[in-house]
Amino acid sequence: AIVAAEDGRAEGAALKKILDGLKHSDPAIQGLAVRALGRLERVEHAPAITPLLSASDPEVRAEAVNALAQVTPADPRAVADLLLKRLASEQHPGVQGALAAAIGRLPYAIPGDVGRIETALLDLSERHTDLPMHVGVAQGFDSLFRRLGRLMRQQKSSEPLHPTGEVVTRLRGIVAKGTNDRIRRLGLSALMSVGAVDLATAKPSLADPDAQVRR
Secondary structure (H helix, E strand, O other): OHHHHHHOOOOOHHHHHHHHHOOOOOHHHHHHHHHHHHHOOOHHHHHHHHHHHHOOOHHHHHHHHHHHHHOOOOOOHHHHHHHHHHHHHOOOHHHHHHHHHHHHHOOOOOHHHHHHHHHHHHHHHHHOOOHHHHHHHHHHHHHHHHHHHHHHHHOOOOOOOOOOHHHHHHHHHHHHHOOOHHHHHHHHHHHHHOOOOOHHHHHHHOOOOOHHHHO
């Protein structure tokens, strides 16, 4: 019923099926429901999604994080604040990774917002070593730097429109030393978005064991 409601864009009684699923005792049903609600991409559903950021099941929390990022309004600062607050207390590496990826992909339009997200992702990568978290951080940086690259090309502002040297150094280290193909690929993509690939990074990447990194 939840899948059918999502496919039908959930109006009336169909939407109630999804909202009822948010309160179900089975975490699998909860996760399915909150994912469906996020996929509707309607900002008015954010209050229904938010409580599940604190669900007991980590997979439900991760789905809630993704769903909240999907229903973000044009000004994402309130959602970013909420996700950053959750990130400060979250201990599960998979949910930490989901938070990092979601925080990076929000539609920031102000350079100052980009800067504080850079700082948050950098801090997370320094505090933890779990692979799911680091994949999420790499995703977050890739999404963030794609947006930053567009801002750098489109926007005239007195605020600095470039990544910090510390973040660039960290991403170059990820590309050079990352043991996971996907992390190296995302790190290189992030650097490319802001024109920060130097020869020392590019040359070994041409011989990377992963075909997508080489590409």
